[in-house]
Amino acid sequence: MALRNYVQRRNHKERGQLAHRKHLGLLEKHKDYVQRARDHHAKRDKLQRLRQKAADKNQDEFYLGMVGKKTEKGVHLESRGNKALDNDVVSLLKTQDAGYVRKQIISEKKKLQALAEKIAPRVPGMRLEYLKKKPQYITALRRADLLGAVDEEADASDDAEQQRLQGFGKKTLWVDNVEESTSKKSKKASAPSELTPAEKVGERQLGVKIRELASRQHRLDALTEAANKLDVVRTLMRTRGSHAVPKKVVRQMKDDVAKKGAQITPKGLVVPTEADDDDGAVRTKKQYKWSNERKK
Structure with missing residues (x-):
């Protein structure tokens, strides 16, 4: 074996991209240029061939295979050979669709009711300031009959109890004497209004539930509208005119x-209609004839 293979050679180093040209990416080498040039030339030649074919095209060219086919915006469209279904078959299919939509409506109502039952115990005690920042929450809760009128004039300087929704009924406070009840009320009034980390997490989780409630209400509206439209279409397909x-x-x-x-x-x-004479005993009948129905 030759001795030159054992001798350390000088490593070949390629010049890198200059500092003020780093925004242009890596420095292109000769092999990169060759690859880019070949790709460019291939695309250029293909476009040139297509232009030549378009220029040499015979406008009067016709084949029997063109029957039933067409092009729209340069896209070739061809019939699949499917036959149009009868009205009775389409009406039956739409009946099945309507049945599926009604089934989904029933399922969605059950899910909506279960979700409302989960949210209901947590609505009393929600901060009014938090609700005012989320008007979509108020709409969803009112639609589910979980929220009444919200006081829009409540001031943020009020104490923490006035800034929260009140539950139904009165809260019972168990004490041993009058002094203890007054001391508890004073402690509650002097309690800080800042939320604890646990309350923040609970408020965030409740917001997720309310957003899910609103989305399910929107889905129920869409399903109901789809069911109504299907019923109208089926009725129009089965009947005509009067x-x-x-x-x-x-x-x-x-x-x-x-x-x-x-x-x-x-x-x-x-x-x-009454007669013109004074006796009024004789009555004549006036007849309004229907206009002929438009034949379809």
Whole structure:
């Protein structure tokens, strides 16, 4: 083996990026430039070929495979061959969807009630100042019937008891004598208004629960709206024209008209009118005919 392999050689060092050019990243070496140049040339050549193809395209070109196909904004669209379902089948599918939505509504109401029962014992004692900073909490608690009217005029300089929500009923204080009761009241009045670490954690946890309550209320509203829209769509799909009116509504309408002395007939509305003579014994009937229904 050659002796030169045992001799320490000088390490080759590449020049690094200058200090005032460090914001540009690492210094590019020749191999990096070659890789970047090849990528640039490949993209340039591909774009040039595509431009040439677009220029040489025959506008009148047609194949039978183009039937039923189209392009939108340069995207090729092709039919999958699926056939449109009948109205009865679609109505049945929407009935299943409505059943699923109703099931989710029932489940959401149960979860909402359970969450409200967890929050209810912790609402008395909440700080009014904390609630005023979170108006969405007040809305959610009022909707769940967990909060009444909040005094907006309460001053922050009041004592700690006046800044908190009061529970229902009166609080019983067990003492041995009158002096002890007055001393406890004075201690309570002189208590500092700063929150302890445990109270801060409890307040934060209660805020998380109230936010969950508000989100579940919003989800329940969305599900209810979806169920109503599904019912309307199913009704319109099953019926057409005047048949879309429920029979109960039509019956009620006829009863209301009959009470006023009129009558609904297949040809129109018949309204009795008094005669022009002074006797008034003879009555004539005036008939309002329906306009022809638009045929669909």
